Amino acid sequence: MKKSHVSEGVMHAVFLVSACVSILAVALICIFIFANGVPAIMKISPIKFLTGTNWKPLEDQFGIFPMIVGSIYVTAGGVLVGVPIGILCAVFMAKFCPQKLYKVLKPAIELLAGIPSIVYGFFGLVVIVPAMRSLFGGSGKNIITASVMLGIMILPTIIGVAESSIRAVPDSYYEGALGLGATHERAVFFAVLPAAKSGILAGVILGIGRVIGETMAVVMVAGNQATMPHSPLEGVRTLTSNIVLEMGYASGLHKEALIGTAVVLFVFILIINLSFSAIKGKGRD
Amino acid sequence: MEAVQNVENKKINTNEIQGINKQTFAQKLSAYKRQPLSLFLLIVVCLSALLTVGVLLFLIGYILVNGIPNIKPELFEWEYNTDNVSMLPSMINTLYMTGLTLLMAVPVGIFSAIYMVEYAKRGSKLVKIVRTTTETLQGIPSIVYGLFGYLMFVIGCHWGYTLMAGAITLAIMVLPVIMRTTEEALLSVPDSYREGSFGLGAGRLRTVFVIVLPSAMPGIFSGIILAIGRIVGETAALIFTAGTVATAATGVMDSTRTLAVHMYCLLSEGLYMKQAYATAVVLLVMVLVINAVSGMIAKKFTKK
16 A cells, blocks of 8 residues: 555656656757857857858858848748648648548648658759759759748648648538528638638748748758848858858857857747747637 | 629529539539639639649659669668768668657656646646747757757767767657647546546556556557657758767767768768669658558547
8 A cells, every 4th residue: 555655656756757858958958059159149249140241250250140031031932832822722621622532631741741851852952953943044042942942841830730720610600601602612711711810820830930940951952152142043041051051060159150040040939939829829719 | 792692693493403402513613603703712722732732742753763763782781981872871870769769758758748637737837837848849940959969968968979969859859749649649538537447446647557548559659650750850950969970870879870861961962862862762761651650550549
């Protein structure tokens, strides 16, 4: 009797400690990234670091503004490509798809989510880049290429969230619209879809988080020039690719500046995460 | 208004009606003719679904068609050198990495899910904090994980590039995946099971391990398989933690490269396109198998 009491207590403690591991992990990640990155940003001076347009590690010039702009352009492009197709595809899966087709389509979308980003990058490198090169000339590695690539990559995220939020809309909305004489398509697009708005928005934000953090696929197709892009046909370097490209050989202040880049990226991600949970929480009420 | 008028305009011929609420194809077509917007929406929706599936099929088809001819037996030799960039050592390392990561992430993930579902009081503050942190963990990009692992284990602990550093980093990364799926699986076990067990005099611990966990097993398995998929495909978090040494590891403190990192190295060196194709095929087949297995388990789960 006593023995079981003890093991009960011990295991309770074990479960509690396990639950705290994720808190510990987040705390450690924040501490290590910020403690190593923020001093470097201070050393370079925050304004020079964030708004400087020259990234020349050899001359001790560390301005990551081109990378911030690059990340924003590529993200916007990816969203522009991925979101409309993703939402429409989610509508198809939730409201138009016959049951038999759905059984094939759903695993296909899950497969799209499971393909490693390096394989996407490879595909982009051997298919999309040559296609862009023959269409627009140049090297083929530019903002548009990266946007198409990322648009494809966020499809499963957006489809997943959008589909479940469309399915969560009560059937009475759809039936009411039909009863008023709307066609199936009109009922879906003008009654059901607006009701699923906040869920879909949450999916889009989740997608934005994925795009900003994507590294391997972007490195392969975006060109990686650390300069301000002037047209969508120029190559860009994103915050993530800046880290992965130079971390291998950087040292001293250069390395610290790269960790500072991660700090900026991390802050972006935290903002996106916060707005995601805020919107999700709002949708629940 | 438009919709209402359309209903009035519809000339109903009783002979044409075949079922109570079934439209013939011709009826559908004429309905769409009167509603160009609806037709447009239908076409757009179908097109985007086609496009999505088309991209997937094209990607898989392209890599398989171009990659399979490049799979040669010498790519599966024990030794890696610059003449023969064998992928076998990387495949073995991928297995090690997966095993070691799961060894850490699975118990912690399952235990914390048990705490969240079975032990914590409803509305407890700790549960809320844990929920927020797991959501945060899920959103952190893999390159930030990689940098964290580099700063903490490679530099901070003076381990250098090691299998262990990579595995711990990945374990933190897949922890939320395992936690969430386990939580969902535990929640789907009916309360009557627990009540029955308590009623027969079993303690909480016994109830969890003997009654609840076995019934939640399929859901937990599908979470683990999802995690395996993430581990196999991960690159950015491993380059700066486990390193890129292309020999099979002999201990947890060896530097290793997994298959995905191997592929990145081949691509960035730019000399081994054929071998990269072959590696892509192997990676893709792994992912296909992992997805198929998780699909099968999920099917079994829903049938019950």
